[in-house]
């Protein structure tokens with residue numbers, strides 16, 4: 001039987017190169033026996049609607065061509081449905097943390113070839129207050145910088161835009177008092193930020209949560225306690241090498257459900273976008289969506305102990 005693939009792509013993603021490559025992408029998929037159709041997103045929320053339509057029309061495969069924002073919107077359109085198409089990814093965004101976690105190459109045609117290899121794995125996704133994330137959720141003053149970076153600047157500078165903004169904001173970082181209840185235990189302290197991670201690759205820090213396994217039903221919870229600026233910079237530089245977990249300012253554990261309450265209002269960040277306000281409870285949805293992954297990813301996952 002012919003399989004049908006719906007490509008949902010963001011024409012404004014990253015360096016805006018996808019459209020030019022689209023005919024070649026379609027040809028590759030058609031040659032491999034797929035019947036294809038495309039949807040170019042028009043703005044915020046449109047990828048969610050397009051994904052809902054793909055669910056209704058029972059597409060076997062949805063291909064998300066964009067950055068983390070596009071993937072996140074597509075997940076929102078699929079996650080609550082009974083019938084959930086499999087998801088393929090072509091990373092063309094500025095940040096492609098999720099694609100990087102799945103070891104999907106940045107080259108568009110190579111990413112299509114990954115889909116055609118048909119290595120499919122059901123992976124966990126996260127939910128909080130009715131919103132979903134695939135990569136990471138977090139809160140704390142620092143995480144708020146990801147949506148303060150204007151999109152034009154991101155297109156021009158890529159990752160660099162985040163770092164510039166980060167440096168600009170560092171001196172104004174303030175700690176917040178939080179209570180975190182996780183799997184029957186409680187953590188209470190003044191913190192700079194906390195991260196609830198599903199993948200090990202976040203904002204270019206590939207070793208932030210080194211043991212994050214994407215199909216074990218657990219998040220990696222990472223909390224940075226109150227620090228001064230010097231400690232903060234030191235820990236950030238340790239984090240680039242994956243050497244931060246032993247630091248006394250870091251609290252790190254695995255958990256399936258994580259409830260967070262705080263004295264002040266904290267903005268949630270889900271996959272790099274604004275995700276509402278805390279309090280809330282993070283739930284790990286075990287092996288909820290099937291993704292086209294790479295052999296490298298499977299090897300990497302299987303080598304992480306449970």
Ligand SMILES: Nc1ncnc2c1ncn2[C@@H]1O[C@H](COP(=O)(O)OP(=O)(O)OP(=O)(O)O)[C@@H](O)[C@H]1O
Pocket residue numbers: 010011012013014015041042043044045046065066067068069070071073092093094095096151154272
């Ligand atoms: N036609 C469009 N014009 C403007 N914005 C759009 C359009 N289509 C989608 N968007 C919005 O762009 C947001 C970001 O897109 P996406 O994640 O694909 O790329 P990016 O911004 O380059 O990378 P990243 O989000 O990974 O930093 C999406 O969440 C969506 O709301």
